Amino acid sequence: MPTVNPPRGMRDFLPADKARRERVLSVIRERYRAHGFDEIETPVMEEYGRLHAGIGGDNEKLAYNVLARGLDADGIRAAADDPAALTDLGLRYDLTVPLARFYASHRAELPSVFRAIQIAPVWRAERPQKGRYRQFVQCDIDIIGDATARAEAELMTASLDALDALGLTGGSVRINDRRVLDAMLAAFGFAESERPGVLITIDKLDKLGPVGVVAELRERGASTEAADAFASFLQRSPEEDGRFDAEGIRARLPEGVPDEVVAHLVGIGQAVRTARGDAAAPLVFDPFLVRGMGYYTGTIFELAHPSVSYSLGGGGRYDGMIGRFLGTDVPAVGFSLGFERLVDLLTDDAAQGTGAVVLVHDRDVPLPELLAAKARLVAGGARVRLEQRPKNVKAMLERAAADGYTGFVSLRAGEDVSSLETRPLAP
Template identity: 75%
Template sequence: MRDFLPADKARRERVLAVIRERYRAHGFDEIETPVVEEYARLHAGIGGDNEKLSFSVLKRGLDAEAIRAAAEDPAALADLGLRYDLTVPLARFYATHRASLPSVFRAIQIAPVWRAERPQKGRYRQFVQCDIDIIGDATARAEAELMTASLDALDALGLEGGTIRVNDRRALDAMLDVFGFAPDERPGVLITIDKLDKIGASGVVAELRERGASAPAVDAFAAYLDRPQTDAAGFDSAGIRAALPDGIPDEIVDHLVALGETVAAARGGDVPLRFDPFLVRGMGYYTGTIFELAHASVDYSLGGGGRYDGMIGRFLGQDVPAVGFSIGFERIVDLLPDAESAGDHAVVLVHDRDVPLVDLVSLKTVLVGEGRRVRLEQRTKNLKALLERATADGYTAFATVGNATTRESLEIKPLG
């Protein structure tokens, strides 16, 4: 968990403002949910490994004896927890407010979440997530809208050229069925397959054998990995079929093809999608299309998401189609260069000690009324250090103020 100095905070807010503006331009509406949710909801078996990283809130009023008696049962000790993502709260929100929402609801959530991570570069215990979700639309249009809005936000931030890796959890399940993996061994198999880009095909096959996975299934999977490769035909039926073994249901491929065609229409013919039959994503609530946002400047994902049609039904009592996309804000903000405001809108007024306070405040009020950001600073012996500090804080111009200075005589000069 981190503190942010003024310049860092201003930089983060500038990035958030761009993301918000682009999301709203695509028809999404922002909501807000509490930072805590019920313990049982956060530990319902749908959050994957994130459930193990959640921060729980101790029940109020427990004495030492009660705590010792309940030590073996976390649910007896805690009734609330800090949210570890924004998807579980959204599902609860929709189930609670469905009657007040449109039949197809497009939501923005930009807020902090908490996970008990081991802190390291790019991983924090408190971080901001930027989510957009569409609830109530089971068609490929929903995924296409999410992808188009997310790529648009990336472009607006100066990170043009983003691509999205796409797969479908149903295709993964069908593929494991074709190879012959038993249902009870598939979760562990998927964990290993997810390491393909890190340990390579031979490493994945070796780990599957070490796990004791079905030997014939591992042999079939190894043969599939070793098959002759052909040049990808693109994100179309031929290209997707070429990347999959025989036996994958047509409706899965058709959904992916429709997704590619819709994104192409929205992007002026450009299809920045790449089909990856080994993309897994670890969240247990994904039921269909899954995706990750990539950029050539880095070797890690900048966001991702997927379809989670079964989650809302747990709270509402009936299934509702839903799909979401989360931009990795913390990773993106670290990639962007420091942005400065253009022109002389952020001004430091450096004044002499004897300038009347009334004159200073009046002059500042006039400049603020013109749309400028204004800071008053009394002149110091080391004027250079004062101006360098102002520059670091995001100010782009300065002016000196004496006893006779008026708005007409004020000379605003650029900093730096």
């Protein structure tokens, strides 16, 4: 017999949980729209070849693939060793690959600089564990067609604004650039062929520490001279004064990083600082921020908040992806909020809705009177649930409060609906 539980790594949401999630989404969506982004929607499935085109990084290995229609048992056996022949579609594992395909399809109908919102579920065949699901919601904003620092600055300003609107003030953005990483590895002496593996190890710096990272590099067979140069660099202690300017960034880098890359980062910081009116831009340069997606070509960043040790979102520039579909490179950069982490982090008060009332009525209230009372409350802006008065009113109201309702109205037969009083539910 099949179980009544959802598939592993996927979840049901009770009404109160769903309402809470939708309230958080509405805040994010409203702030993003206020910054000039327009919402789009793409199918939940894309062609197998597109999802496995080598641009999705390790996520491609986690894609759920859909068996091609029309295959009989013999056809399935013949194609068993060739996933591309066995499947023709797959569930999207992120929203960036679908966006690139969307833009390539609709470029003539879109503005030259297109600001997109995508808020939708994605699927990955993860190993389920706390905080990691097989189905989860991504909240993405992307700017396509702008190669300047303005695009990154707009994304960061909008995302920090959304965080503020959710009550999570004090957020900051850790930022780096893949060109910085490449120049650093070249300066240390790592061969180009070994750099992808070196980056995988450097990405573990927060977990393993400098000693552990250098040890793993040696275990992986990295160049001895390059590993020694990297170890010496990690032993430096540049002054941490929080400056996000050319001098402050250069102080944390070896020689050889191109001036235009540093200037690009500085331009982002100046724009974000001006937009937010802060004395110091909430940006932190992190020369060892890697982010694992293989399609990043330039700036990369992660959203941080002092209340947690993990990131609340991130993104980067992926100028080469759309060219895979269009034949012409188009600059693009995106930012994704970690929606599931945000929902878990917010307090009940921060995510609580208002104006939801329970209309508690006696059994003998005539239907026209009951619906007239409900219509009056709805017209006044309330969300209304009808509840026939039970023996245990207190338990019913406690359940309503747990479901996100904030008040209740009592109605008896023959009562003047214009005199109904909404009373608050006890917290």
